[in-house]
Each structure stands twice: as structure tokens, then as C-alpha cells.
Amino acid sequence: QVQLVESGGGLVQAGGSLRLSCVVSGSGRTFSTYAMGWFRQAPGKERDFVAAISGPGAPTYYEDSVKGRFTISRDNAKNTVYLQMNILKSEDTAVYYCARAGRVIATILSSDYAYWGQGTQVTVSS
DSSP: OOEEEEEOOEEEETTOOEEEEEEEESSSSOGGGSOEEEEEEOTTSOEEEEEEEOTTSOOEEEOGGGTTTEEEEEEGGGTEEEEEEOSOOGGGOEEEEEEEESSSSOOOOGGGEEEEOOOEEEEEEO
């Protein structure tokens, strides 16, 4: 059974940084053959795309509001994907989810992701 476990969320002041991690375990092909993504859901809103990374590490995609501030990366030897978040803003406050796609090339569509983590809360105080 595939499991995704996120960590690294917390409370941070505006302008600060956090790094989220997501460890993937369970059955399936080699981790490097799956694209991974990060999504977020703010209170009362739908879950939105944040960033995605292809199996080999490139290409990557970002939602416009996080470009230049967030960086997605992965360590295929550790079955782990990261989201480095810098210059955080209050509007980044949300529950952040990592997800595993059923394809190697990154995608921004949530429907392409078959497995999801439980989420980690990120709260940015202004």
C-alpha cells in the first residue's frame, strides 16, 4: 500500500521560510518513475496546485503566485520530495498536501495524482 507522509509544516512569520518534506513508501515502480506534486487548501477554498516535479527531477512547474519563492526538489534515493518555501506571505496559509502521479512527467492536474498524503498545516502570521 502506497503511503505519503508530509512533515515540516508549522507557524512562521511573514517573510520567513519553511521546508516541507514528503516521504513515499509502499508498492509500485521505482520512485524516480513517478512525478510528484504539492497542492494546498486554504480554509473555505478548493485544493489548488502549487508545484510539481517530474520523476528525473525536471521539468518542474509552479503556480504563478509561488514562482521565485518556492522550490520543489526530490531525492530519489530517499523516496522524498521537498518544497522549500521562502518569503512566505499570509496568503500561503493552508494545509499542504503532497501527491504521487501515475506518470513520470510532472502535471498540474490534481486528477492525475492517485495517491495523497494526509497534509501538513502551514500558518503564516502577518
